[in-house]
Each structure stands twice: as C-alpha cells, then as structure tokens.
Amino acid sequence: MSVTRGINRLLRNVKKSVNISERQVLALAYQPNVNDFEPNGPRVVTDIPGPRSKQLIEQLDQIQNVGAVHFFCDYDNSHGNYLADVDGNVMLDLFTQISSVPLGYNHPALINAVSKPENLSTFVNRPALGVYPPADWVSRLQNTLVSVAPPGMNHVQTMACGTCSVEHGMKAVFMKFMSDARGGMPPSQEALESCIINKAPGSPSLSFLSFNNSFHGRTMGALACSHSKWLHKLDFPVPDWPIVRFPNLKYPLEENVVENRTEESKILEEVEDKIDEYNKKGQTVAGIIVEPVQCEGGDKFATPYFFQGLRDITNKRGMGFIIDEVQTGCGATGKFWAHEHFNLTDSPDIVSFSKKMLTGGFYKKVTFKPKEGHRIFNTWVGDPSKIALLEEVVKVIREDNLLDSVKVTGEYLMSGLFNMQSKYPGILSNTRGLGTLCAIDFNTTDNRDKAMADLRKKGVHTGACGPTSLRFRTTLLFKTKHVDVFMERFDDVLSQLNK
Ligand SMILES: Cc1ncc(COP(=O)(O)O)c(C=O)c1O
Secondary structure (H helix, E strand, O other): OHHHHHHHHHHHHHHHHHHHOOHHHHHHHHOOOOHHOOOOOOEEOOOOHHHHHHHHHHHHHHHOOOOOOOOOOOHHHEEEEEEEEEOOOOEEOOHHHOOOOOEEEEEEHHHHHHHHHHHHHHHHHOOOOOOOOOHHHHHHHHHHHHOOOOOOOOOEEEEEHHHHHHHHHHHHHHHHHHHHHEEEEEEEEHHEEEEEEEEOOOOEEEEEEEEEOOOOOOOOHHHHHOOOOOOHHHHOOOOOOOOOOOOOOOHHHHHHHHHHHHHHHHHHHHHHHHHHHHHHHOOOEEEEEOEEEOOOOOOOEOOHHHHHHHHHHHHOOOEEEEEEOOOOOOOOOOOHHHHHHHHHOOOOOOEOOOOHHHOOEEEEHHHOOOOOOOOOOOOOOOHHHHHHHHHHHHHHHHHOHHHHHHHHHHHHHHHHHHHHHOOOOOOOEEEEEEEEEEEEEOOOOOHHHHHHHHHHOOOOOOOOOOOOEEOOOOOOOHHHHHHHHHHHHHHHHHHHHHO
C-alpha cells in the first residue's frame, strides 16, 4: 500500500513537472525517444539573464555568493538538448551543466526510472554505502559501472563528485606506493603513530606529477595538481609538487605528425627530468595524473604516443598512473572512455570519472585495492539513486547506439567548424576534437566572449575554456539537426564580428 501511494505521488510529481497527462507519462515510459518532445528550436523572449533571473540572483545574493551564477533555470520545462530559463527563454544547450548531462533534460527513461516501484527505496534512502550497502548494490554496480569499465579494469569505487574521485584515486596510488616500498610488509608502530601528527615515516614526503593548465579538482591533493586558474588556488597552502608543461601541439594533429612527435618526445624527457629532480630533493614522485584532453585549460589534445610514453615511464619507475576522465568519460568522444582512443599497451592504474556518469568514482587495477576497510572512505561513498539513473543511461547508450551517433554528429560538427574557420580565418583557428568533444579558438579573448554573449542572445548556450577557446560539451543525443541550428547562428554572430 505504502509503495503504491509513493508511486502515485511520484507519478503526480512527474506529471506536474513535465506538464503532461498521466497517460502521456506512461506512454513516455515505453517510448524513450527524447527527440519526440524536444522543442524545434531556441526561443528568446527577454535578455538573458532576464528580469526573473535577476530578481532571484538578488535574493540568492542575500545568502550566498552569486558571482558564478549565469541565470536561473526552469528544469520542468527543459527537454532534450534545450534548456529553459525562468524567464521563458529556451536555449540550445552546448554546455550541458559543465558537461554533465548525458541524455538531455527530462529524458523519459530517467523519468521512468524514478517511477519504478523497485527504485522507490533507492531514491528515498541514502545509505552509508561503505558500511551498509543495500542488497541490490552488487548487481547494480555490475549492470552499470562494471559493465562499462575501461579495458583491463574491473574494480570500481563510487564517490560523490569529480574532485573527491581524483583525491581518493591519488590516495590509492600513495598507499600502493608505500606498500611496495615496505615490500608488502605491515607498517611499523612508529609509522602508525607518526602519521597522526603529520610526520614521517607514517606521513611520508611524497608528491604527484601533473601538467601545467590541468584541472583535477579543488580539495588539497587534487588542487595541488590543478594549474588552470588563480581563482581555484589563491590563498591555499598547497604543496610544491612537480609540474611539467602539457604538449603544445599543432592542429590538425594528423597534418603535423613530425613536429608534434618532436614536441611530445621533448615533454616526455622533461617528465623524467622532473621526477629525478623531485626524487633527489626528497619529495619522491609516487604518480602522474593527466587528463586525456586537457579540458578546463583550453581543450588541448595530445597523441596516443604521449600517453603511452607516460604509461611506460610510470611502469618503469613503479609509479601510479591516473587518467582523469571526469570531463571526457561516458561517450562524448565516440568511445565510452576517451583514453580508449590511445590503444595503451597496459591500462592506467586509476581512471576517475563523474559528470555524465551521474556518480563520481574511480576504476582501479586490483593491485590498487586497499588492504583495510575505511582507507578509501567517507560517509556516503556515492549515492545509489545515481546508480539507478546510470543504469538507464547505460541502457539507452547501448540500445540507441549513442556512441555511433556521437561519432556521426562529431564529424558533422567538426566539418561545420572547419567551414567556419575557412570562412573567418582572421577570427577562428585550431578546430579540433574527438566525437562531439570539440573546440575552436578565437583570435582574442574579447572576440570569444563577445561571440558567446551574442550566441546566447540567439538562444544558444555555450561554454568557454582556456583563454580563447570555445568548447562543445553537448548531450549524447545531440544530432546533426542540432548542429545546423547552432551553425546558422554561429555564422550570423561571426559575420557581425567580422565587420
Ligand atoms: C578533468 C576534471 N577533473 C576533476 C574535476 C572536478 O570535478 P567536480 O567539479 O565534480 O569536483 C573536473 C571538473 O570540471 C574536471 O574537468
């Protein structure tokens, strides 16, 4: 009885939230095709942010900092690739909540998941998963995260957000590194006591190598490996860990093979030199962390040769190797994991994820599994309701062949961007991408920002990265027809900028 009442209430809420009849809710449950109920195009009726957004921003300012808020959204009326705001504007969304919406807004399969009786307790109760997991936890993990695990990795740990996934992945590397250093023996009593007061040997002087302009998150370890904006870093006492430049390659990659190879070889040498330097000064480098595409730093791509080189260096030196797929994972590149494009001869040790995966977490090789409980831990260690939603996401990706669809849309998007680049050579350059995870550079930051503002006036919401890049972070349901809607408006905006 209570379950039925709960379902009815959920159904009523769903009905209210998408403003459709109960019969339609049920119909949608069996017809998960987002394109059937998406708007045909953008609609702009006010400035963005409009008056209602401005009013809400003012109210929010009374209780928190609103410096990052663009506008308030109307999620009830957002559908598929179209994001609605509280002023009645509807925008084609090419930024998708900072790259974190896999199937668009209000996808019927996700609405259906919320209304399934067997999911009710999953949405209502949030357990301390590390201690009291629910009976279906193993099978749900197997249906979701394990079923899409990167090649060579079948152990997974859920977490809340991207940052804490990276942070705990780094801890797994440090623990393995020290366990190896002890020859697999248990820690000494002195180590157990000294770690409590942050002193050696229990708290060893180790470091992690990362790349300039990278972004891995905002807690202290992840922040020490992030080097993209002062806003993230200023005033925090992060450790002095080794930083190496990320390859500065020429695009298109396939037309600049020789020059790019020289640059990447040089950087791989710099990586080895930097490790030697830090090892010598007593800050032994335990691992390397890298993004498969350096996203926040400006969508910088490197080649498989570079990533294979990093894998080889870390293997040779007994260090851990983390590939941070928080922004690149879950299909946007046309493969489930971006690093699958690299054909690594040995998989990474840790792969962190979040955003489109709806849950945070990291994959690890079994050798990186901690020996004791509570070593990689927090109260929730994730959220089973996100796994219930991820179950549907994975199903839709498979059933609707979304990885293939992303490849088709990505090629179409890239060819449109190349056209724009040839039409406006004084403004645009460096079209690059994998799947729909694409970017293009402007000649100046001002022009990039003006183009984004003008696009928004035409109902297209985009995201920036690095000093002059526009990045594309669409849903996996972004099709060629959406590219057309974007390109028409992009052309208009560029022709105005070109005057
Ligand atoms: C590559 C990468 N790692 C980590 C993070 C941090 O994720 P979160 O913002 O969920 O903490 C981000 C966020 O943009 C990211 O792009």
